[in-house]
Amino acid sequence: MTSVSPAPVTMLVPDFPFSYDGWLRHPAGLGALPPERLGTPVAVVGGGMAGMTAAYELMRLGLRPVVYEAEQIGGRMRSVPFPGQPDRVAEMGAMRFPLSARALFHYVDLLGLRTTPFPNPLAASTPSTLVHLMGERHRARVADDLPDVYQQVASAWEKALQERAELATMRDAVQRRDTETLKRVWNRLVREFDDQSFYGFLATSSAFQSFRHREIFGQVGFGTGGWDTDFPNSLLEILRVVYTEADDNQVAITGGSQRLPYGLWERRPERCAHWPAGTSLMSLNGGSVRPRVREVVRDGAGFLVTDASGRGDRFDAVVYTPHLWTLLNRVECDPALLTAPLWTAVERTHYMGASKLFVLTDRPFWHDRDPLTGEPVMSMTLTDRMPRGVYLFDDGPDRPGVMCLSYTWNDDSLKMATLDPGERLDVLLDKLALVYPGLDIRSHVVGDPLTITWETEPHFMGAFKANLPGHYRYQRRLFTQFMQRGLPTAERGFFLCGDDVSWTAGFAEGAVTTALNAVWGVLEHLGGATHPQNPGPGDLFEALAPLDLPYDA
Known part of the structure; x- marks a missing residue:
């Protein structure tokens, strides 16, 4: 008996579930x-x-x-090369793309561009993740390595989605491209949740009665990390991302x-x-x-x-x-x-702000091992302090490394907006010294940082729209x-x-x-x-x- 592989998940958005990738692929062309x-x-x-x-x-x-x-x-697909290292870039805007983005990947494949797994927190390709909340450090390779309270938060999120947003039904319909089911369920959810914020959904869900759970979820979140900066936004924005697995299985474009x-x-x-x-x-x-x-x-x-x-x-x-x-x-x-x-x-369009700071390093030193613990000296980092998210990129032990020392949104981004690049770097290194005491990150930094704050870019005024x-x-x-x-x-x-x-x-x-x-x-x-x-x-x-x-x- 021949087994049939399940169809790949696509970003078949339930508001208008048209299969753009199919339209692009058809031999008859677009018209x-x-x-x-x-x-x-x-x-x-x-x-x-x-x-x-x-x-x-x-x-x-x-x-x-x-x-x-x-x-x-x-x-906002802006890849800025480091001086003297044109093949090492800082991704100032878009830097990670879900495999479910099938219309986008039509063009990625058309151009023969290579991709690599993106080092998101707890992703299969990420060597280790360090979660630093309220002064406590927890290192993990997979989610099950984190303390029980994190497992409780993950379970609460899953339960809230299943009980109130029909997660299983919607994901199955997206995968099967069942537009009838998508429209029927989604139209009901739009009527129910158009006036609901992301935080309001959590706070009114029986699974998230504890403020501690809601706080941890906001800091660590799911997929790409903390989501508390999205708490004021419409819940519908979040559900679209979850249903289409847009926050999972992400890759970077090589070069x-x-x-x-x-x-x-x-x-x-x-x-x-x-x-x-x-x-x-x-x-x-x-x-x-x-x-x-x-x-x-x-x-x-x-x-x-x-x-x-x-x-x-x-x-x-x-x-x-x-x-x-x-x-x-x-x-x-x-x-x-x-x-x-x-x-x-x-x-009435509402835009999210975002800031990033990248540095080039002499080598991917974060793979070095602490002689006392045997653990990597540094990991992909989620913290409730000013850096928020730290991402590590390398192309081999003998090649320069790239660090995104901070990726922040909204209020966290505004904390950066009035600082020049040198001031931003100094502040971030001071904060990271509390997360990694004894690790001299600065000694590995080569040249000046590359930074951006999208809300102060005159032709953008924000990173992207997010409905309230x-x-x-x-x-x-x-x-x-x-x-x-x-x-x-x-x-x-x-x-x-x-x-x-x-x-x-x-x-x-x-x-x-x-x-x-x-x-x-x-x-x-x-x-x-x-x-x-x-x-x-x-x-x-x-x-x-x-x-x-x-x-x-």
């Missing part, structure tokens, strides 16, 4: 345009993962994507995540409608992106896009991928660009904005995408999938259509549409 539309220029604002995905697929359809970028290709959007910029697809063999986004754009967009206004049935140099060009369609707040203060916008309800959703309780209706408006069929001409042709438009903000998968929504929208807007055997997200929208909660209730 076709009328011959007279081939070669039509389309503005793609932003050169991050969403922008490069949209531009690449629009090019393959036979359009001419004109890419604008305020800083550099990659957006840096920025290789992915750059690879799409440079890649010459084997088949493109209209364009000759050897065409790439780079060649269509004359070798470089246009400067940042200064103004976007409606111009009859199209748009006038003006860049920072003062050059203005007219386009029949615009795909807009940067953070939504840039529409409020970085780009001069025609008020008619969006409807009033959409402008309200943009204004009651924000579901705003999110639905933004996500469904790509559906413009039947709208008046004055409301068509401008398409929002990016991970903050997606249901899974903070994940590159959301950038890819909403970019594909925009591609479908542009295709339909310009008179094209998908192949009957490979319907796109807009073709199946009515069957899969996100729940439309009443506005007056």
Whole structure:
């Protein structure tokens, strides 16, 4: 009897469970345009993962994507090489990707990029994890190595999810791509939990009656570590991550995540409608992106896009991928660009802050053994002190190591915001000396630290969107904005995408999938259509549409 392997889990988001990876894989392609539309220029604002995905697929359809970028290709996929060590990078933004992100990995595989397991706390590939809470240290290889109270917290989380959020049912439906079950259960949960915060869910769960348990869970969490900075956010944000295993089985892209959007910029697809063999986004754009967009206004049935140099060009369609707040203060916008309800959703968007600090080390010294205990002198570290999360990366004993000495969110990130890189390093090393007394980390540090605080980056103003309780209706408006069929001409042709438009903000998968929504929208807007055997997200929208909660209730 032949056993059948279970299907891989995908980030099949229950709000709109369209199989983007299947649409990408289908041999019929994403669609076709009328011959007279081939070669039509389309503005793609932003050169991050969403922008490069949209531009690449629009090019393959036979359009001419004109890419604008305020800083550099990659957006929050920003891999900064250390001086003198170009092959050792600090991942300032996206650095770990769940294997369930199947649409994203379509492009990873397309470019032949290699990946390695990411050293998350207690991950199979992580040699050891040290949990440091309230001055107590616990080292573990697997979760069962931690004291009983941690096992109690893990059990409480599992129990809360099973009893109140139908974890087993939803994970099974995601794995089987059972959209009927996903929609039925999820729509009920949306009605029940739209107004509930993550912390409120824990505090009202019978399994989490102890404040001590809730505190430990916030510091240590599950998957990638502590989640207390998400406590004010909508519970729905967390459930989407849990159901799709987005916080588990994560990998890093060898050589840096920025290789992915750059690879799409440079890649010459084997088949493109209209364009000759050897065409790439780079060649269509004359070798470089246009400067940042200064103004976007409606111009009859199209748009006038003006860049920072003062050059203005007219386009029949615009795909807009940067953070939504840039529409409020970085780009001069025609008020008619969006409807009033959409402008309200943009204004209400809530962003998470995040800071990181990386250093290069002479070698991966953390593998050294303490002569008294025989344990590694340092481990992947979770702490309730200022560093919060410390990650260790190495490429062999004779190669320089890389340490992310601190990865923080929201209030913890703001503690870093007013410090310059040298001050940040000094403070973090002082705090880590309390966690690892007697270990001279500084003696192994080579050169200056590389740092970032995303909320002070002028073209981002935050790391990623995270909905607060009651924000579901705003999110639905933004996500469904790509559906413009039947709208008046004055409301068509401008398409929002990016991970903050997606249901899974903070994940590159959301950038890819909403970019594909925009591609479908542009295709339909310009008179094209998908192949009957490979319907796109807009073709199946009515069957899969996100729940439309009443506005007056």
